[in-house]
Amino acid sequence: MEGDADQAARLGGEITAADLSADSILSTLSAAMEEVGARYETGEYFIPEMLRSAAAVEAALQVLDPFLFERRADQAGVVVIGTVRGDVHNIGKNIIVSALRAGGYKVYDLGVNVSAAKFAAKVGEVDADLLLLSAFTTSTKQSLLDVISALEAAGLRDRVKVVSGGAAHSPELAREVGVDAFAGDVKSTLAVCRELMGGS
Ligand code: B12
The missing domain is CATH 3.40.50.280 (Cobalamin-binding domain)
Incomplete structure (x- = not known):
């Protein structure tokens, strides 16, 4: 919920070093974005904040994707x-x-x-x-x-x-x-x- 796309990407890098499940990482990102969506709906946040948050999620996903992919099982x-x-x-x-x-x-x-x-x-x-x-x-x-x-x-x-x-x-x-x-x-x-x- 705090920071910008650069910070999100850095944090993504740190998360890859920790032994967390893909589910829990993505659920956390999702919960943060859902909270941003809820605040946008109540008028606490506006479109710029919401789009900045979406960019942060994208930046984190870009860092996390290859790491999460490495952990995959055989093709599901x-x-x-x-x-x-x-x-x-x-x-x-x-x-x-x-x-x-x-x-x-x-x-x-x-x-x-x-x-x-x-x-x-x-x-x-x-x-x-x-x-x-x-x-x-x-x-x-x-x-x-x-x-x-x-x-x-x-x-x-x-x-x-x-x-x-x-x-x-x-x-x-x-x-x-x-x-x-x-x-x-x-x-x-x-x-x-x-x-x-x-x-x-
Ligand atoms: C962000 C947002 C936008 C952004 C979208 C930016 C983007 N790149 O996506 C912008 C500003 C562009 C936007 C535009 C519009 N929006 Co909008 N938007 C939202 C908002 C605030 C948050 C959505 C979000 O990203 N949440 C965060 C993510 C992580 O959660 P999520 O989307 O729910 O996803 C989770 C689950 O749903 C599920 N999931 C998601 N996708 C899928 C797919 C599959 C297959 C499965 C299985 C699961 C799954 O898993 C995800 C992770 O947990 C919601 C309100 C809200 N609180 O949800 C309204 C909302 C969706 N928007 C709405 C509306 C009406 C619009 C507009 C029509 C507004 C307008 N009047 O112009 C336009 C639509 C334009 C169009 N043609 O699509 C309405 C829809 C209401 C309805 N009943 O139809 C909502 C619900 C707001 C409201 N309460 O009125 N919006």
């Missing part, structure tokens, strides 16, 4: 992830990407404002086991439905498990749009993915 599965069309939120998604890479997944991150056709094409191209859809605004319901339709049209719906998550998203919305599972944070995302991959 192939994941395609992105924020759905009409939505540009990516801070939480980027944390999830790092957590999945640290968990041994091969991750294809398509970025933000991704069309249904692009999701379906990538799933087919890389033969993904899991498709993770990030959706932050409730107005993205149609985009989620479009992705499911595009998978069906491409004959891929039975070959890939779909998980959704993100602020303002809920298990109810996930059920309504027909994804296989919802996850609300780093820990539950890893648990849900493991379960869908047939692990315990």
